[in-house]
Amino acid sequence: MSIDFGNPDRPNSYIGRTVPRPNARRLVEGRGRYVDDIVLPRMLHVAFVRSPHAHARILSIDTEAARAVPGVRRIFTGAELAAHCTPWVAVLAHLKGLKSAPQHAIAVDRATWTGEAVAAVVADSRAAAEDGAALVEVGYEPLAVVTDMRTALDPDTPLIHPELGDNLTFRRLHEQGDVEAAFAGAHKVVSASFKTGRHTGVCVEPRSILADYNRAEDQLTVYHSTQAPHMMQTVIAKHLDLPEGRVRVVCGDVGGSYGIKVHVYPDEMATVAISKVMGRPVKFIADRLESFATDIHARDHEIDGRIAVDADGRILAIDIDDYTGIGPYSVYPRTSAIEGNQVVNLCGGPYHFAHYRARTTVVLQNKTPTCQYRAVGHPIAAAVTEGLVDFAAEALGLDPAEMRRRNLIADDAYPYTSPANMRFEGLSHQASLAKLLEMMDYDGLRAEQARLRAQGIHRGIGLASFIELTNPSPFMYGIGGARISAQDGCTVRMDPDGSVVALSGVTEQGQGTEAMLAQVVAEAVGVPVTRVRVITGDTQVTPYGGGTWASRGAGIGGEAALQAGLALKDSILTVAGAMLQCPPDSLDVVEGTVIDRAGGEARMPLEELGRIVYFRGDTLPKGLPRELVQTRHFITSDYPFAFTNGVQASYLEVDVETGFVRLLKHWCVEDCGRVINPQLVDEQIRGGIVQGLGGALYEECLYDADGQLLNANMADYLVPMAAEMPDMAIGHIETPTRESLLGAKGAGEAGTAGAPAAVMNAINDALRPFGGRVTEMPFTPARILAALGVVGKA
């Protein structure tokens, strides 16, 4: 069975078309169901007492005054809760040498970052719980604090976990070719140091969980704002000593996630454990301060890089030394070493060159733990690579577009293995660049830039090619021992009225997973898309799967849905063949009707087939298979990851008096393989770009030397708002993956991956007449003025 997706006139052609999202209407009417909207009988609320110190021994916890607050029902310390929830150590076997310390749901004797929970107050209302929490008196002995990633491994730096022997979590050195010889023989060598600001996701819906343990049934139901309900089911069962089948995780509407909600958070585990202990529903909704201090952070990297080129501008070698700090613990179960590992994997990714050395050094600090956030490692790798490529072009006197044309991997070079040992099935860097330059009228823009520069207006054009890792196989986590499913499943069922229900293990996070699945299933079965109802986010109902991360929804979940839908169609045709006395393969299903494949005549509506199967099965031949429900699972097998590619461009203006950057326009051409719903893909990319622009210009978790987070609120931690953002033009090249019938790769990381690099290159392009450059994100006015020499280094 193969589908010619290229033919827009084919029957049931939903794949490739913009179809509205079935859940959007509910959300615009304010009828979403987020965790905080759920109220259960006898529900309690928990508030956490959090450490004001970045590192301190807990000497005493006095709960007497807190217990007296009306409505306070119980207070838990870390030691008490440890009896009900076992600690975890977040390591992966395939990341050699990765180490971390056991982490408890509530700190037991030591707090290791500002905001770590040290006690939990359970009360009838959140307000009463907070009142109680304010009265818990904790005696602390402040300990020496480790904050600077560059000195974390110095012999005189204190150890955060003495039993580990040092503050090193993970180090990886990858070498390919003869890097030293390549640099020694190069025409030009350019080096630069880069910093990427510590970010956090700032989901508008904070982390939210409501756990409901029913003792009579030994059944735990957890309503959770999460991206990976099955992973949470497995983790909760393990650490609370429950059979996995007795844990049900329900994830309804999720108010933003971006990777923030794919991790195991100690306070959420504490909430679940408290529900089990008390036998009552317990809700925890993080407030905004808690979100800033305890949602995972990411992107805190300092990188020294150099690039060697020959006289023709061809890249000979790239050499990268990456440092990153991850906070006091590797985050469970994905580990915090992945981001540094990705930097090693992705640097230089779009380019054809032979000699590559990259090292990542991942250290512990007394700051909020970092872990995977949208486009893990991508914006860092892209900024370093694209920054070096632009600086090399500048040193050679080459136009940045021409520099890329000469070095991007040729579109006919695939399959291709990069110097980082990443295997690319099929990418389209050259075609994407050509399309981008045409879309933006590159030459015209250069002329405009030159004209305005003469008038004292300083505009810059920045290009950034990138690769994007999607559709991960078990090589991402499973082989390391983490129980995170790379496989996903879909069950597709036809009901008596001819309507179809699809149950999928991937989840809806607002990106339109359910719309995508409905389209795929509608086309596969042969019914109108409005007759497909999609169910996600309930581990008791849907096939076990990985959920939503690493842009796997369409590529993995979509293919499972396609295969299940096609299998259901076969089942339908088997029954129809018996009823209509003809070979099943002479029939087809189109728009909810069984038809003759040859002539297209309608033979029977699905409602009639459903009526017979469900209510008059006696009229069907004995022994006829009549299961109108099919399940298929999908996992990629030929490549560990489906890589996609793209290229972005930023056009902006730098006010050289104030250092302010005004974004004028942004372009992205991206190749995510098969596009299932063009509008949803474009909006994923736009949203991703804006998260990348935030990292480039505004977002940074600022700490002082004592490990205090200085801007833990939405007024001080800046994110992009509507007024500062540009319009964005999105274009596509489609190179479907041959791993699946559907051919879809992911699109969720692309925007975020390339945007900061494009902005950096554009700012440096604008600053070029002044001889200054910026490489430290975010590019604040102070840093730009410092680059201009107007003020000292910020």
Place this chain on the structure above:
Amino acid sequence: MTDMPPDFARKVDIRLTVNGETVEARVDAGRHLVDFLRLDLGLTGAHAGCEHGVCGACTLKVDGDIVRGCLVLAAQLDGAEVWTVEGLTDSGALADLQDAFVARNALQCGFCTPGMLVAAADLLADGGVPSRAEIREHISGNYCRCTGYEAIVDAIETVARARAGTEAAA
């Protein structure tokens, strides 16, 4: 003050209209409007995102103006007229904006959307067709972390043009 029952200082009686219906309530003096609507009335359309007036997810209409539900106390609202996204939906006041948001996919996770719609409706209530820059400026108090804003601006602009066209034709 020591003779007073503690409830007297903490509880306030209010009578107001919410979505056109009369509501009588005895609320904690410190109860914020968004909590009053969500917890006491079960109107969960308005969301609490930051609780300090920055993100705009709790934007509501009170006596004709848009306010932050997390900064207004319920106790202040005796005699007030409050409209939430649920009531504005039922009255049809947001219908064309909601249609445009769905058609343009001007929402992803939907958490900011009720507040965004109320803010957008406030801009369009002034009539005329605001420029894209004016639209962006008006909604710049409303966080959206999913969409990149362009689709929202497109949707609002579409409705403004449609309304202006309808008025011109009428």
